[in-house]
Amino acid sequence: MTVKVYERILQLFEAEGIDTIFGIPDPNFVHMFHLAEERGWKVVAPHHEESAGFMAEAVSRMTGKAAVCVGTLGPGMANLAGAIMCAKVENSPVVFLGGQRARITEQRVRRGRIQFVQQAGLFENSVKYSASIEYADQTDEIVREGLRRALSGTPGPVYIEYPSHVIQEELDVPPPLPPERYRLVGQTAGADAVAEAVRLIGAAEQPILLVGHGVHTARAAEPVKALADAMACPVVQTSGGTSYIRGLEDRTFPYGFSPSAVDAVVKSDLCLAIGTELGEPVHYGRGRHWLGNEANRKWILVEQDAAAIGVNRPIDVPLVGDLRAIVPQLVDALKDAPRKPSKELEGWIADDAARLAELAETAPTGMSPVHPARLVVEATKVFPADGIMVRDGGATTIFQWTYSQAKPHDVMWNQNFGHLGTGLPYAVGASVADGGNRPVMLVTGDSSFLFQIAELETAARLNLPLVCVVAVDYAWGLEVGVYKRTFGQGSSETGVHWSTDTRLDKVAEGFGCHGEYVERDEDIAPAVKRAFAAGRPAVVHVAVDPKANSEEMPSYAEFRTWYAEGMQ
Structure with a gap:
């Protein structure tokens, strides 16, 4: 098929299930915005590019997919800087597209150029990948690399720039590839690691699930609910993972703010952590409330980034891969070995309900x-x-x-x-x-x-x-x-x-x-x-x-x- 570069970019995003774009259109983007609307996309133009970036991040959190935000060259991209940094720290896979003047403008030895700054270098330290579509036939490889980096390992933002002279060029290209043809999708953990995790779960008397932000941004509530049921244990929320999983509301306690959570942590002999970096708000999983029973507690960590294993604390069984694939592995492996509920679970549930009622009253x-x-x-x-x-x-x-x-x-x-x-x-x-x-x-x-x-x-x-x-x-x-x-x-x-x-x-x-x-x-x-x-x-x-x-x-x-x- 013969398509313009801006149409090909939309096609590549559509292959990933993306159908929403945020930004304030400028001459570089009006063709893309117009065509996106014709193709049935949700096209949202807010009043500030930083807002556009936050809106895109919210879409990513609600869908479990990458999201797209655009910024006009110069001031538009400057306005996006705060949202880009947030997406980096919040581990949100947002693709930020930046307009730019024709490359000849950058190569001129001139002063006083209007609405121009070299942008890519300004964002390199705030994104996982920064690139420019310098030639039309690079479109597929650069957009796919951006999506690959945004969604692999610890998720995060990427920046892709295209100069104005490229966007209108034509390409003769095949239909876009589905995601599994160009990046790793649904990585599972090894059978030996899953078996060892199941052994530790079976041996534990007071296991807990530590559920973080990543469970909800991956839209993995249903399999995590099945895992919590199989383990028959309390769920402890990190401060970032404060969404409640349907059906687990009564036995989900916020870490540090609920006495039930603190007691469950202190008495736990196994912590299975999912969707969390084990950062400062949970005292790295080794300080404060974790100290008392540290010698008797085993740790299982489900983590997409292999380089994160053991950084903030030692881990007994690392399960490296996509939690959306690994959690069903654990559920399946546990189905023939049902556990009895933790002996203090009913008391923790009653105490937490009483706490909330007392707070409402007092x-x-x-x-x-x-x-x-x-x-x-x-x-x-x-x-x-x-x-x-x-x-x-x-x-x-x-x-x-x-x-x-x-x-x-x-x-x-x-x-x-x-x-x-x-x-x-x-x-x-x-x-x-x-x-x-x-x-x-x-x-x-x-x-x-x-x-x-x-x-x-x-x-x-x-x-x-x-x-x-x-x-x-x-x-x-x-x-x-x-x-x-x-x-x-x-x-x-x-x-x-x-x-x-x-x-x-x-x-x-x-x-x-x-x-x-x-x-x-x-x-x-x-x-x-x-x-x-x-x-x-x-x-x-x-x-x-x-x-x-x-x-x-x-x-x-x-x-x-x-x-x-x-x-x-």
Whole structure:
């Protein structure tokens, strides 16, 4: 077939099941955007390229596939830099396409060139692969290499650039190859390693499953549920893996924030870790809560990157490959050797349920402005059971770790990199990936929300079922707390406060969204329900107490242990 380069790029992505593209089109991309829409793609143009990158990352997390985002040459790619770095740290396989002027522009010995900078070198350290389609007939090999690198080993972003003189050239090419013809797909573990893992599982008295972010971004909930059932054990969430697997909600406990999780970890004699790098938020699997029974605990790690084995802690049985292939191997090998439930599992389940109920009962009430703990309780109590939860913010997210009453099956937040302002773009991208079918709730702080607030118009234009619950204290709440702890009460708090006249519900209405303003506890849940019933994106502005937001963050001491370098 004879096709233009831009059409071939779309074909190569379609072979990987990709059907969504984000970005702000420029002359390099208008042909691609136009053709993508004709071919039935979802084409989303937000108001800022960084938002486009976050939206693409959200699509990747929701689909388990690579995602695509484009940036115009020069300033567009500069705007994408933050999203590229996030995708790298969050292990998200996003293909970033960058426009560029014709190569002759780069080779000229000239000054004062407009909208031009040598881009590839700027991104090399933030991506797994950086390349340029210099000649039209390189299109297949470079795009495939980008997808191969993005999806192999530890997933991550890649950057592919094409100069303007290449995009319109024609190619005479065969139909695109399916993924399994040019990259490794569904890598399984060796039979000997699987057998040894099964032996350790059978010998264990108190096994646990440690489930991380990768389980959910790989869309592997169903086989992991079968594995948890076969092991008859508790599930401990990492701070990045806070989605609940359907059917395991009652025996899934957040590491460090649930006493049941801590007790299960301390008493465990086997940890099977899936979809996690065993990083600082779980104390590398060898510090803090893991110390007490370290000598008696065996470790099985399912890991796609062989080079990661044994880096953060010794591993007894490494299972190297795609967790989507390895977990079914384990389930099949365990089917003839059913285990009895861990002897303390029922007690942990009861204790964790009691903990959540007590938190809902004891979160401070009757305050105006609202206590942030009560905001989280009231908002998450009415979270739709089939909804998608998105988190953003500093103090607001810390309150959510402890007080959330919801157990959503899809949770999205920027855990590893801690980049604020991802919440609204993540919510838009997740809803686009979902086809706008399920309700989406974003719980965020006001400072974080303001980063990308223009994307309310994008949500309104796409008519997404999105409700943004915003804790408003007119400050950088977590940073105010840092000032107080560093310099004492009453000290100057430079640069962390802003106008108390801003009404985010009114801003939302200006974008064509539904707005709600709340100052009392009892009005939160009704406002959230009205927002979901409004039939368009909505913002619920909740005035929260700034003193409580900066001084009473729960489990803050536990959070600080993540940074205890030299103590882990």
